[in-house]
Amino acid sequence: MEDYSKKVRRKDRQETDEAFLIEMLEKSPACSVAIEKKGFPMMHVAFFVYDEANKEIIFHFSKHGYAGQLITDGKKACVSVYKYGKLYTAAKAVDFGCEYQSVIIYGKIRIVSHEAEHMAAMEMFFNKFFSHIPENTFEAMTAAQAKPIYVAKIKIDDWFGKEHLVPDGALDAFYYPASPVI
Template identity: 65%
Template structure:
């Protein structure tokens, strides 16, 4: 790829205000990371932490397996972060759709090697998702326990957002009736 895309096809949905981009990054949980691999692209889904001060996306993954072999220093990557809303209907089936907000990020991966920086990144993850859990209810993680984990940063080199809200042509709107993960299935 020569250059990162500078815009989106649907200009009416493009969001360039950094406050919109930060809002999405601060209020979503996981991201999809795509990297070039010989044959098929590799996509990896991970929790992430947005380091706004340094304009970095930080994520972790196992050193074992496909991600550990392919997500390496200096590799270019794309990250997708999105949230969906209501599905909607309209007078014509071709106009049915879904509300959404998304951010696409392009950058270069850097694997964090230094133990102090790695442990700080792991602490940032923990603080983002589990800060409400009392310290007395668990044993804190150690540097030795995190050895099988790669922690990576992707410096945001280019990004853009999109938002599609309920259009005026919508005749009905509803949230999908899919169960959330690990919700008991009906027999």
């Protein structure tokens, strides 16, 4: 048996353009990381950054709890990044559906242990999420302040994407009526 399936069942929805995969990773804030574990996989939801130069997903976590015990060097992982769009209707209920874009990534975890690499990763997070905040309104993070934040990298061994948009034959299309904000 293979470690994981490299096959996409719905070839009509598969995205092979690397630009699609990169854009999904650059414009998505959060991912789910499934970590190899005996019995059931451990799922960790995290904000992440994509390091295109090194083809890595970078995320952070706390050393306390299950994440700190299970997110270790060399552990196999699968990352899911997902966006949903409109729901749509059709003449038959079986043909109702939802727009989506997704990327699935396979790789192995490496815990960042060197201070310079750790701070560079923290800067990538900051630049992705907070670069619009004026620098004169806060105190910059120090290595001592960042030390309790564990950073992991997943080198991308393999990845694939999928996209499904509202089909031409849909009767109606609408967004799910819930606020995306807590």
